[in-house]
Amino acid sequence: MSLMSFFNRRTSAPVARERLQILLAHERGIVGGKPDLVAQLREEILAVVRRHVMVEHQNVQVKMNRDADISTLEIEVEIPAPVGAR
């Protein structure tokens, strides 16, 4: 079992890299005095979704990927199952 988990262990560096990219995108906005684009987008998108579905703050994930040519913004909103759906 422990041997299997050793083989299947997810490498941690990509996680670190992603966390840093998101964090620094936020912080650079704050320090530079410019509007924080990612945070602002997150709030506004959340507000729109909330008009229709109640979504918890923690169920929203925003990812920003920067490549040489393009940047992509990935937003994942976890919508709760409707009450009594099952």
Place this chain on the structure above:
Amino acid sequence: MAKVLVVTSGKGGVGKTTSSAALGAALAHGGDKVVVIDFDVGLRNLDLVMGAERRVVFDLINVVQGDAKLSQALIRDKRLENLSLLPASQTRDKDALTEEGVARVLSDLREKFDWIICDSPAGIERGATMAMRHADVAVVVTNPEVSSVRDSDRIIGLLDSKTEKAENGDRIEKHLLLTRYDPARAERGEMLKVDDVLEILSIPLIGIIPESEEVLRASNVGSPVTLNNPASAPGRAYFDAARRLKGETVELTIPSEKKGLLGKLFGRRAA
């Protein structure tokens, strides 16, 4: 006219003092006249790392406040005659460093040396901003680790806004020095790779110092790693970084894992 270089990082314990001593010794070894200044008032350590702790009589604050002459406070290295140290005070209060006093000391030193290396204290407080204030060049020391990269980003922001050069509309020359790099762990995806850190911080790389026992061994005996063991991996990496600081083009290879037989077997299975 001297170049003022600040060795800075934000986070503590990433190797600023080690790097200041190693780069200073490497530049002095190449024939330049170098002074390394400890700006960490209260927590001085550069004297210890350079093996001059028992020779400190006067310090930076004594000079700034006019209690001692610059020539009295400068400690000449016993191994390299064109390497000097200006130690920090251990006892006095941090606010004793005045901006005008530091500016005066640096301008006096500029006439005597080719390089003035300012070893910054950690953090973003007064001491750190004082150390970077008059710099022409900055070496940002970073470990491949999240907290270190974040703090370096913050420091780069300060270098671009709070230095004299930045305030005059100039750009301060910034370089990244990646320390404690372990190629084996990076290859296994357990440590941020060089490219990751470079992409996130986007300042040019001046060197990669591999994680090595030599660094501790050198500081144990109070000798910059570039003097204690110039042929060691970190020693060579610092020498290369010093040459790049002087504007030479030195090929930079990202250290890769050197595997023994056991390592090969083990590495392949773990991958």
